[in-house]
Amino acid sequence: MKRLLSLAALFTAAAADQQEVKLLPEGPGKDAVVKVCLECHGVANFRKVRKDAGEWTDSVQDMVDRGAKATQPEMDAIAAYLVKNFGKGARVQMNSAPLEEIKAVLGFTVPEAQAVVEYREQNGPYKDWRGLLKAPGIDAARVEAKKDAMAF
Numbered sequence: 001m002k003r004l005l006s007l008a009a010l011f012t013a014a015a016a017d018q019q020e021v022k023l024l025p026e027g028p029g030k031d032a033v034v035k036v037c038l039e040c041h042g043v044a045n046f047r048k049v050r051k052d053a054g055e056w057t058d059s060v061q062d063m064v065d066r067g068a069k070a071t072q073p074e075m076d077a078i079a080a081y082l083v084k085n086f087g088k089g090a091r092v093q094m095n096s097a098p099l100e101e102i103k104a105v106l107g108f109t110v111p112e113a114q115a116v117v118e119y120r121e122q123n124g125p126y127k128d129w130r131g132l133l134k135a136p137g138i139d140a141a142r143v144e145a146k147k148d149a150m151a152f
C-alpha cells in the first residue's frame with residue numbers, strides 16, 4: 001500500500017511537470033531548459049525573477065556549478081531563452097504564469113495570484129487585463145496599475 005501511494009505521488013509530480021512544460025513560452029532554447037533546468041526544481045525558480053543577460057548567464061553557470069548537466073551550447077541557448085522571456089522588463093504572460101511569478105513580478109497577494117490561476121484553469125485563457133477582474137477577490141486598482149506589465 002505504501003508503495004502504491006508513493007507511486008501515485010510520483011505520477012502526480014510528473015503530471016505537474018508536464019503541465020509546467022506546456023505553459024513555458026515556446027521558442028529557441030526551450031528544449032534545453034526543459035532537459036536541463038527541471039531536474040531539481042520547477043519552473044517557478046526562474047519564471048518569478050527578471051534578470052539581464054549578464055545575470056542570467058551567471059545564474060546558469062551557478063546552476064551548472066550546483067550539478068546541472070549542460071554543454072556550453074545548451075547553456076548559451078538557455079541563457080538566451082531566459083533573457084528573452086524573463087529578462088528585465090519582460091511582461092508576465094497571464095495565461096501561463098505560475099502563482100509565484102504573478103506574485104513576485106506583479107506584486108499580487110498570494111490569494112489574488114491563486115485566484116488568477118484558478119479562474120484561468122476553470123474558464124480558459126484571459127483575453128485582456130479586464131478579464132482578470134472576474135477572478136474572485138482581485139484588487140481592480142492593482143490590476144489596472146500593472147496592466148502594462150502583462151501580456152495575453
Ligand code: HEC
Nearest residue numbers: 036037038039040041045046059060063066067068069078
Ligand atoms: C542539480 C540541481 C539543479 C539543476 C539541474 C538546476 N538548479 Fe536551479 N537551483 C538549484 C538549487 C539547489 C537552488 C536553490 C534552492 C531553490 O531555490 O530551490 C536553485 C535555485 C535556482 C534559482 C533561484 C536562485 C537564484 O540563484 O536566482 C534560479 C533562478 C534557478 N535555480 C535557475 C535554474 C536554471 C535556469 C536551471 C537550468 C540551467 C537550473 N536552475 C537547474 C538546483 C538546480
